[in-house]
Each structure stands twice: as C-alpha cells, then as structure tokens.
Amino acid sequence: MYTIVHAIVGYFFLLLTVRVLSRRPGAQLTPFEFVIVFLIGGVIILATVGDDKSVTNCVCAILAVVLMHQFVSWLRTRYGWLQNVIDGAPVVLLAHGEWQLEGMNSTRVEDDDVMAAARTKGVMNLSGIKYAILERNGAISIIKANQKAD
Amino acid sequence: MAATQTAPVEDSIAKIGNEVAVGEDMQFQRRWWRFEKAVWVVFLLIVLLDLAGAFGRGPLAKAHANTRGGTMVVDYERIERFSTPSILTIHFGPSAVVDGRIQLWVSDSVVKELGNQRVIPEPVSSVIGNGGILYTFAATSLPDSVEFALQPSHPGIAHFELRVPGATLDAPLRDEFEAKVVVMP
Numbered sequence: 016m017y018t019i020v021h022a023i024v025g026y027f028f029l030l031l032t033v034r035v036l037s038r039r040p041g042a043q044l045t046p047f048e049f050v051i052v053f054l055i056g057g058v059i060i061l062a063t064v065g066d067d068k069s070v071t072n073c074v075c076a077i078l079a080v081v082l083m084h085q086f087v088s089w090l091r092t093r094y095g096w097l098q099n100v101i102d103g104a105p106v107v108l109l110a111h112g113e114w115q116l117e118g119m120n121s122t123r124v125e126d127d128d129v130m131a132a133a134r135t136k137g138v139m140n141l142s143g144i145k146y147a148i149l150e151r152n153g154a155i156s157i158i159k160a161n162q163k164a165d
Numbered sequence: 166m167a168a169t170q171t172a173p174v175e176d177s178i179a180k181i182g183n184e185v186a187v188g189e190d191m192q193f194q195r196r197w198w199r200f201e202k203a204v205w206v207v208f209l210l211i212v213l214l215d216l217a218g219a220f221g222r223g224p225l226a227k228a229h230a231n232t233r234g235g236t237m238v239v240d241y242e243r244i245e246r247f248s249t250p251s252i253l254t255i256h257f258g259p260s261a262v263v264d265g266r267i268q269l270w271v272s273d274s275v276v277k278e279l280g281n282q283r284v285i286p287e288p289v290s291s292v293i294g295n296g297g298i299l300y301t302f303a304a305t306s307l308p309d310s311v312e313f314a315l316q317p318s319h320p321g322i323a324h325f326e327l328r329v330p331g332a333t334l335d336a337p338l339r340d341e342f343e344a345k346v347v348v349m350p
Binding site: 017031035065066096099100103104105106107110111117118121146148158 | 181182185187188189190191193194197198200201204205247248
C-alpha cells in the first residue's frame with residue numbers, strides 16, 4: 016500500500032518541482048540540467064520503492080505512476096485551463112526587434128539561448144528574428160524577420 | 166460504415182502582433198510566476214526546517230529526559246521517520262538496580278508502532294503482560310544503559326511508556342516515563 020501512496024505523492028511532487036524549476040529541462044538539456052533530472056529521479060525512486068525490491072513492488076510502483084500520468088492527461092484534456100498549469104503557456108521572448116523583458120527574466124532565458132535556437136533555423140544574428148517564443152515543451156520557436164504571415 | 170467525425174478549424178489561438186498564433190496568456194503567466202516564487206519560499210523553509218531537525222534526524226528531533234525519581238535518563242527521538250532506524254537509550258541510576266539486576270517494562274507500542282528490532286544488551290528474560298514487555302537485565306556496575314534499535318512501522322503519532330517496577334524508591338513506588346513520538350511519513 017505504501018508503495019502506491021509514495022508513487023502518487025512522488026509523481027505530484029516531481030510534477031510540481033519540475034514545473035517550477037524552469038522550462039529548460041524539457042528541451043535544451045545541458046550537463047547542468049542533466050544533474051538535476053538524474054538526481055531528482057534517483058531520490059524519488061528511493062522513497063517510492065523503499066526496502067522492498069520485489070518484482071511485485073516495482074510493478075505496482077510503475078502501474079501507479081502510469082495510471083497517475085493517464086489521469087493527469089485526462090484532466091488536462093477535460094479542463095483546458097489545467098494545460099497551462101501543468102505544461103505552462105507559450106511566452107513571447109522577442110517581438111519586432113525588442114526583448115520582452117518580463118518573459119525573459121521570469122523564464123530565466125538568456126539572449127544566447129534565443130540565438131542558439133535562431134542558428135538552428137539559419138538565422139545569423141538577433142536582428143534577423145521577428146519573433147522568438149518559448150514553447151510549452153521548453154523549445155524556442157524562431158520566426159524570421161523576412162517571414163510573412165499568411 | 167460509420168462516418169469519420171470532423172470539426173471545422175477555428176482560429177481560436179490568441180495571436181501576437183495580429184499575425185502569429187501563439188496562445189500567450191500573460192495574465193495566467195503573471196499569476197503562475199507569483200505562485201512559483203511562493204513555492205520556492207516554501208521549498209527553502211522546508212530545507213531549513215529539515216536542517217534544524219523539525220522533520221526528524223536533527224537537533225530539534227533529539228530529546229533528553231529524566232524521570233522524577235531519577236531512575237532513568239531517556240534519550241530518544243521525538244520526531245522519527247517511517248521505516249528509518251533510530252536508537253532509544255535508557256541510562257539507569259543506582260536506584261534501578263535491585264539484587265544485581267534491572268527490570269524494565271516497556272509498553273508494546275515500542276514494538277508495534279516504533280518497530281523495536283533488537284534490545285542491546287540482550288535481556289536475561291522477557292515476559293509479556295500488562296500491555297507491554299517486562300525485560301530483566303543483569304547489572305553489575307553503573308552507569309548502565311540499554312538501547313532499543315527502533316524502526317517505526319507506521320507514520321503517525323506513537324505513545325510509549327517505560328517503567329522500572331523494581332526500583333528502590335520511597336515515592337513514587339515505581340518510576341515511570343511516557344512520551345509521544347511523531348513518526349514522519
């Protein structure tokens with residue numbers, strides 16, 4: 016019984032922790048962020064499984080986590096506002112040649128993060144960006160300055 | 166054959182600059198960022214409280230108590246953690262020794278709730294009765310102490326009692342100690 020309870024508590028605690036940590040771990044995983052992901056995962060599993068290393072316990076823990084994931088996915092689809100809470104909402108970082116400082120500071124994204132995303136789109140400097148948007152999954156979308164809306 | 170369900174595409178995603186559908190919601194974001202700051206304060210408080218031992222295994226969790234008759238000095242953890250080992254130590258005073266032996270009665274919550282794993286040193290005898298266990302230890306010299314290796318089996322509040330029934334006291338006739346222990350999940 017404790018395994019199931021620990022798995023459920025662990026799932027929600029991890030969801031909250033990763034959600035408030037910042038959005039970067041979702042997409043741009045640097046070695047600095049690898050440390051956090053592995054450490055948190057390792058610590059949570061200790062409390063979830065405990066001393067009981069039986070297959071039964073591991074299966075129950077995995078099933079509890081998978082069911083919680085399905086439940087939260089269903090909630091997210093059922094109640095639209097929960098999608099913003101769980102996944103976050105897109106944040107505009109740069110628009111028409113101006114940094115959106117509130118979004119930049121609050122999401123802890125630097126200009127070189129935006130430039131890194133821009134380079135992957137073949138944009139050679141910041142002035143070539145019309146919009147930079149931090150997506151729900153942590154990726155930065157770039158819309159080039161010469162790109163026209165339909 | 167059932168028809169495939171379809172729905173018309175609506176331009177429902179909020180746009181920026183009236184051209185790019187982003188779905189940005191700054192009102193929600195500002196509320197979320199305030200919430201994030203509050204969560205970080207709570208996380209910091211939890212870590213500080215844990216360092217102080219408010220959740221067990223720290224200075225605030227350790228307790229040291231003397232019984233009124235001076236028969237026992239008890240060192241224990243007032244905040245335990247579920248399934249985590251700890252030691253309950255009882256130091257005996259001279260009045261606890263009668264005919265070269267010490268008798269100690271412990272309530273059965275020490276075994277059931279606090280999960281006593283073993284008693285050090287091993288008692289000469291142990292008798293079950295009166296809602297607890299009466300241990301008898303051989304005592305040749307003082308100070309003598311007995312340790313209980315605990316490993317709580319349930320989270321919650323556990324209440325335990327200790328008595329030295331054979332203590333040579335005028336009043337009270339037997340020396341008692343009782344305490345509550347919070348077992349963290």
